[in-house]
Amino acid sequence: MTMDYRIIIGLEVHVQLLTRTKLFCGCSTKFGLPPNSATCPVCIGMPGVLPVMNRRAFELALKAALALNCRIAAFTKWDRKNYYYPDLPKNYQISQYDLPFSHDGWLEIPTAAGPKRVGIIRAHLEEDAGKMLHDEAGGGQESKVDLNRAGTPLVEIVSQPELSSPEEARVYLEEMRLLLREIEVSDCEMQEGSLRCDANINLHVPQPDGSFVATPIVEVKNLNSIAAVERAMKYEAERQFEEFQATGKKLGEVSKATAGWDDARRVTRIQRRKEEASDYRYFPEPDLVPITVDAAALERARAGLGELPAAQRARLQTQYGLSAYDAGVLTSQGRALVAYFEEVAQRSGDAKEASNWVTNQVLSTLNERKLTIEQVPLSAAALAELLLQRKETGLNAQRAREVYAHMLETGTTAAEAIRALGFQVVADEGQLLAIVQRAIAANAKAVADYKKGKLKAADAIKGAVMRETKGMAKTEAVQRLLLQELNKV
Numbered sequence: 001m002t003m004d005y006r007i008i009i010g011l012e013v014h015v016q017l018l019t020r021t022k023l024f025c026g027c028s029t030k031f032g033l034p035p036n037s038a039t040c041p042v043c044i045g046m047p048g049v050l051p052v053m054n055r056r057a058f059e060l061a062l063k064a065a066l067a068l069n070c071r072i073a074a075f076t077k078w079d080r081k082n083y084y085y086p087d088l089p090k091n092y093q094i095s096q097y098d099l100p101f102s103h104d105g106w107l108e109i110p111t112a113a114g115p116k117r118v119g120i121i122r123a124h125l126e127e128d129a130g131k132m133l134h135d136e137a138g139g140g141q142e143s144k145v146d147l148n149r150a151g152t153p154l155v156e157i158v159s160q161p162e163l164s165s166p167e168e169a170r171v172y173l174e175e176m177r178l179l180l181r182e183i184e185v186s187d188c189e190m191q192e193g194s195l196r197c198d199a200n201i202n203l204h205v206p207q208p209d210g211s212f213v214a215t216p217i218v219e220v221k222n223l224n225s226i227a228a229v230e231r232a233m234k235y236e237a238e239r240q241f242e243e244f245q246a247t248g249k250k251l252g253e254v255s256k257a258t259a260g261w262d263d264a265r266r267v268t269r270i271q272r273r274k275e276e277a278s279d280y281r282y283f284p285e286p287d288l289v290p291i292t293v294d295a296a297a298l299e300r301a302r303a304g305l306g307e308l309p310a311a312q313r314a315r316l317q318t319q320y321g322l323s324a325y326d327a328g329v330l331t332s333q334g335r336a337l338v339a340y341f342e343e344v345a346q347r348s349g350d351a352k353e354a355s356n357w358v359t360n361q362v363l364s365t366l367n368e369r370k371l372t373i374e375q376v377p378l379s380a381a382a383l384a385e386l387l388l389q390r391k392e393t394g395l396n397a398q399r400a401r402e403v404y405a406h407m408l409e410t411g412t413t414a415a416e417a418i419r420a421l422g423f424q425v426v427a428d429e430g431q432l433l434a435i436v437q438r439a440i441a442a443n444a445k446a447v448a449d450y451k452k453g454k455l456k457a458a459d460a461i462k463g464a465v466m467r468e469t470k471g472m473a474k475t476e477a478v479q480r481l482l483l484q485e486l487n488k489v
């Protein structure tokens with residue numbers, strides 16, 4: 001089936017910063033505390049209190065913006081976003097409106113067609129609201145409010161509408177999560193709400209004259225997992241196309257709508273007309289001083305970034321000759337795994353083989369045992385030793401995996417494991433020569449073919465030698481003796 005339309009998606013991501021205390025008071029940001037226990041007059045909005053900015057929150061936000069290649073404003077200020085809701089006791093949220101602290105950046109994401117830069121319109125700081133707890137008391141009639149989250153620092157990151165499929169939206173979020181975790185700005189736990197996402201989506205439907213018609217934009221909320229974002233975008237694109245075919249409504253003819261995603265039923269529900277910025281009556285926050293960002297602060301933030309995932313993926317390909325896919329798998333697991341891989345690659349001198357072992361055996365060991373790379377049971381040095389032994393002995397893949405399993409089980413070295421399993425190499429040249437000669441005698445047809453110039457025929461004889469030695473002969477030695485003997489025939 002051909003595509004009948006282009007999908008246009010922009011994402012607004014809210015990320016909770018890894019500070020110990022809230023944005024404008026000293027209350028704890030720890031997740032899971034008893035309801036309303038982490039509150040004070042500032043974050044529950046008592047009259048007469050004054051907010052004081054958490055410097056650490058600003059530093060973390062700065063790191064995030066720099067990692068997203070954003071331009072940092074030299075001067076930034078706070079604004080009040082006014083609205084009424086039970087989880088917002090002040091009746092306004094302290095946010096940033098016309099002078100966000102950063103803007104115009106990009107995030108590079110891996111796609112099948114190579115790396116793609118997705119523009120970032122802006123990233124700004126704001127405080128979170130509290131949380132409504134509905135129907136939890138049994139009767140189903142009451143709602144409660146927990147203000148522990150009120151005042152928690154958030155960075156809102158708004159992308160350009162440059163994501164062109166539900167899959168790209170998922171990859172963008174995965175990359176954002178990886179990046180922010182790597183630079184220790186946020187733990188990005190979606191189940192705990194420290195990464196939340198709203199998605200704006202519409203379609204461009206091509207017309208016979210070569211132009212296209214844009215459908216009205218829908219903002220989808222209540223997306224509680226990255227998988228839910230992808231599912232919701234798929235559903236909403238199809239729904240919009242059907243609606244467009246039925247009604248022909250275009251962008252601008254109806255106002256932007258908000259929809260909630262029902263992940264259980266896998267449908268979006270249009271909720272209401274979307275508010276405009278003017279509905280919030282933004283005005284400058286009079287209780288907080290504006291912030292000026294100097295070169296020294298920027299330098300400090302930049303120095304703490306380290307190598308970012310996109311750069312790391314590119315380096316693994318150029319430095320070690322890995323495929324984009326392998327580099328992507330390694331990078332997606334975080335810097336610690338990449339460091340482990342690099343040690344194995346350098347010690348064993350075979351990056352491709354190191355990458356295969358790390359992305360297959362090591363990752364499945366970690367998954368099976370529910371361990372992190374910091375708890376990896378086999379050191380990089382021990383794995384590298386196995387790779388070297390394998391090269392030395394020509395141990396086949398199946399045998400090498402058995403050795404690996406034995407090393408895991410017993411904590412022995414590769415050499416000890418090979419001995420214990422009886423996989424020693426036939427190292428004695430005399431013994432090996434006899435086996436080669438027997439194989440040549442037993443494979444007259446292959447020898448004749450080889451003599452006629454079918455060099456491939458030697459493989460059959462080599463296979464016979466490997467079978468006889470149960471794969472325990474040095475490949476290099478077999479090759480050498482085989483050619484030597486074939487030349488004598």
Ligand SMILES: [Zn+2]
Pocket residue numbers: 022025026027038039040041042043044151
């Ligand atoms: Zn507080």
